[in-house]
Amino acid sequence: MLLEVSGIETFYGASQALFGVDLSVAEGEVVALMGRNGMGKTTTIRSICRLNPPRKGRIAFAGRDIAGLRAFRVARLGIGLVPEGRRCFPNLTVRENLVAAARTGQWTLSRIEALFPRLAERRDQFASTLSGGEQQMLAIGRALMTNPRLLILDEATEGLAPVIRRDIWTSIRTLKAEGQSILVVDKTMAELLPVADRCTIIEKGRTAWTGIPAELTDAIRDRLLGV
């Protein structure tokens, strides 16, 4: 397994957010992390990236326990995060945003610009002047520039126009076809399920269900994902 999360418990100060999340991603696999709002999806991702290190449980990446590592070390091991809310560096240009993150590997500036031609057009513009969709592309591009073994997408299409969403899903499918391992959080089931090899649903800070998309019955959906 590339990523193996077992029984993690994470706190925000005194309040506990995760009560035992189990999750795994194999090399080349796309895993969908699902759950209703506030169930702990983003907290799980922040725990994996060690932005909010868990207090209990174990996270192993490429066979190595990442306990005690600082966030930047985890990123260097090969976890590329596209954080919720398209967080770029607003006062840097598109090019600077990408170059700052660059690590050697197959992903280079020109390949990112081929994947997202709009970024090539806006290369010297400040990230703060981009549209929401372009900022999202930039955030994905920035994560890819680190040449991650695992790409984590947290709500990559939330709040974007349908046309832009389609573009982003197309690029996610391209990445999958190239063998990129991806852990993805998203609310659009219709797009997410066809791409996912496996799904993990969390409820109230615990892993409630794991399986392949075909096994995700209406009953499970109603119980764990319905509003």
Place this chain on the structure above:
Amino acid sequence: MTRETLISLAIVLALLAIPLWATAAGETFYITLATRMAILALAAVGLNIALGLGGLVSFGHAAFFGIGGYAAGILASHAFNMEPLPFGLPGTNAMPVIWIVAIVASGLVALAIGAISLRTAGVYFIMITLAFAQMIFYFAISWPAYGGEDGLSIFVRNQFPGVNTLNGLSFFFVCFTLLIASLGLFSLLRASRFGAALQAARQNEQRLATVGIAPYRIRLAAFVISAMVTGLAGALFADLNRFVSPSMLSWHMSGELIVLIILGGVGRLAGPVAGAMLYVAFEYFLGGITERWQLFLGLLLLAVVLFARGGVVGLLAGKARHG
């Protein structure tokens, strides 16, 4: 060529024009004034790397300015008196050697100060850099071997191979060349991956960590480079005045460097140059009219902070890129 590049070029050429005009008009005093502008600009370009690009408000850069000054003063006095330094090393009056010593010494001290200070942020960083600079200031005051409170004179200006540094205009060109080199360094850094990461660290540390970059190391490197440039300026300043004193290390000096940058434009290439020119001109022309010239400087600073956050360069070249 962007508008800012043109404005920067104009500012630098304006500085160059002062001594040329002064030579033609026989007003040699203005050459000294322009040299002072160039040296203070160089010191502020150094601080601008930390402050403008990295957002590190160092209130202790006088330490590096002073260390550079003392490097020049101490080496020159040993050479003049033909006394060896500790470990039997000779003193020297060769500027290139003095510059290297000033740069290395400032860099090493910055490495130590930065390694500790950069573990803090915001107002604590400001205070801890100030505290370190004050420690060095009091050390210089209580060091009788090199003049203590009275400072140290450099009897003959140090030499640069092939240049008559005793000639004011020649010495100006030496300082001006180093200023241009420092502006080149600043541009290179700003355009590099290192510069992008440094600016990103200022905007959001956590986001930078998620792309695998440790903000601390980037900042430490920037702080050290910044100090080295300011240290070099200190060595030139000592040669300009042919005198080094603890006042170069005082917190007023640190404040002055910050003021120069704010006046000229924080993070802007030519900001420190414009700031230094304005500051020295103010000091000279208003200082000639009233002893309270700093009151007017204060008002000007207030106006810049309230109405022109990009400083002079921002005012002329449009929207501040950094703010």
